[in-house]
Amino acid sequence: MEKNITVIKGDGIGPEVVNEAIKVLDAVAKKYHHTFHYTDILMGGCSIDAYGVPLTDEAIATAQSGDAVLLGSIGGNTTTSPWYKLPPDHRPEAGLLKIRKALGLFANLRPAYLYPELAEACPLKESTSAKGFDMVIVRELTGGLYFGEHTTKEINGELVAHDNLVYSESEIRRIAKRGFEIAMKRRKKVTSVDKANVLDSSRLWRKVVSEVAQDYPEVEVENMLVDNAAMQLVKDPAQFDVVLTENMFGDILSDEASMVTGSIGMLASASLRADSFGMYEPSGGSAPDIAGKNIANPIAQILSAAMMLRYSFNMDEEADAIEAAIKQVIAEGYRTFDIYKEGNHKVSTSEMGDLIVNRL
Ligand SMILES: NC(=O)C1=CN([C@@H]2O[C@H](COP(=O)(O)OP(=O)(O)OC[C@H]3O[C@@H](n4cnc5c(N)ncnc54)[C@H](O)[C@@H]3O)[C@@H](O)[C@H]2O)C=CC1
Numbered sequence: 001m002e003k004n005i006t007v008i009k010g011d012g013i014g015p016e017v018v019n020e021a022i023k024v025l026d027a028v029a030k031k032y033h034h035t036f037h038y039t040d041i042l043m044g045g046c047s048i049d050a051y052g053v054p055l056t057d058e059a060i061a062t063a064q065s066g067d068a069v070l071l072g073s074i075g076g077n078t079t080t081s082p083w084y085k086l087p088p089d090h091r092p093e094a095g096l097l098k099i100r101k102a103l104g105l106f107a108n109l110r111p112a113y114l115y116p117e118l119a120e121a122c123p124l125k126e127s128t129s130a131k132g133f134d135m136v137i138v139r140e141l142t143g144g145l146y147f148g149e150h151t152t153k154e155i156n157g158e159l160v161a162h163d164n165l166v167y168s169e170s171e172i173r174r175i176a177k178r179g180f181e182i183a184m185k186r187r188k189k190v191t192s193v194d195k196a197n198v199l200d201s202s203r204l205w206r207k208v209v210s211e212v213a214q215d216y217p218e219v220e221v222e223n224m225l226v227d228n229a230a231m232q233l234v235k236d237p238a239q240f241d242v243v244l245t246e247n248m249f250g251d252i253l254s255d256e257a258s259m260v261t262g263s264i265g266m267l268a269s270a271s272l273r274a275d276s277f278g279m280y281e282p283s284g285g286s287a288p289d290i291a292g293k294n295i296a297n298p299i300a301q302i303l304s305a306a307m308m309l310r311y312s313f314n315m316d317e318e319a320d321a322i323e324a325a326i327k328q329v330i331a332e333g334y335r336t337f338d339i340y341k342e343g344n345h346k347v348s349t350s351e352m353g354d355l356i357v358n359r360l
C-alpha cells in the first residue's frame, strides 16, 4: 500500500522521538512492502519562529490532503520561553488546538496498560500493580473549556479572567457512541467521568451518555465524579475498561493514568473523527527539561505510529508487529531513563528505536 503521512515533529523532544517512529515505520514498510511518503509541516514554537504563527493555513491544507498525521509534541517551558510572552492565540498550544478543530478530530483515544515487566516502574503499591490494568481513556477533543471563549478584563480595578465551557448534545452523543463502540470490542464496561454535582455541562453529559447507553445493553455503565475518578485511578486502576470523559478531565486523567503505566513516555494516543483519518501523538508534551539529550522515551511515539497503522491504514498485522517488538525489548530489560530500575540496560532514545527495529 502507498500512504501519505504528514509529519509534525514540533518542539522539544518531538523531533527526537518522531525520528525513531519514522525509523520503525520505514522498517515496517520494507518488511511488508508498503510505501510511506512523509511530508513535514511546522507547528508550535518552531512555526512561530519561522512564520510568526503557531500553524499556517498552508500547513493545515497539507495535513488535510494526506492520509494521516504523525505528531510529536509542541511547546516550550511555559515559564521561561519567549513564546509565552505572545498573546494566547499566538502561542504553541493554539496551533495544536487549531489543527484538532480544523481536522475535526473529536475522539482522543489514550490506551493505558501496565506491561507486567514494568510493574516495578509503576509507583503504586505492589499488591495493586500486581493485578495489572488495561484501560482506554476516550476523551472528547474538540469541545469544552479549551475551545470556549477566553477573556481577561479589568473589572472594578482588578483583572478578571473568564473561560467558557460549552458542550452541545451532538458533541456529547458522538463521543459517547465512540466510547460504547470501543467498549463492545473490549470488556464491555464504560465509566463516564463528569462533575455533574456542580456543572450543567456535566449534567447534560450524563443525560446524553445514559441515552446512548440504551443502544448498548450489553455494556455496563457507571457514572463517576472526576475527583473520585482521580483517586480511583491510583487506588485500583484495574477496575477501569473504557473511561469516557470530556476534554479537560480527559487531559488531566490521562497524564495520571500514564504515570501508573510507569511513565508518560509510554502513553500513545490517536485523535480520530468518523472516517479513517487520524492524528497520532504521544499523550505527553515536549518535555523541554530533557530535550536535545537523546534520553526521552520514544515508545509512546512509536506506539502512536502503530495506532496510525491500525486505525487509519487498516494494517493490523504491521501494528501487532510493532507492539510485539516493543514488548520484546521491554522483556529483555532495555529501558530509557524514565522507566529504568537497577539491573536493567539503560538505553538512549535512538538506541531504543534501533532495538525495536531489530526485533520487527
Ligand atoms: N500534545 C502536545 O504537544 C502537548 C504539549 N504540551 C506542552 O509541552 C510543554 C511542556 O509541558 P509539561 O507540563 O512539562 O509536560 P510534559 O509532558 O512535556 O513533561 C512532563 C514531565 O514528563 C517528562 N516526559 C514527557 N515525555 C517524556 C518522554 N517521552 N520520556 C521521558 N520523560 C518524558 C518530562 O521530562 C517532564 O519531566 C508545554 O509547553 C506544554 O504546553 C503538553 C502536553 C501535550
Ligand SMILES: CC(C)CC(=O)C(=O)O
Pocket: 093, 096, 097, 146, 251, 283, 284
Ligand atoms: C494544549 C493541550 C491541550 C495539550 C495537552 O495537554 C494534551 O492534549 O494532552
Ligand SMILES: [Mg+2]
Pocket: 251, 252, 255, 283, 284
Ligand atoms: Mg495533556
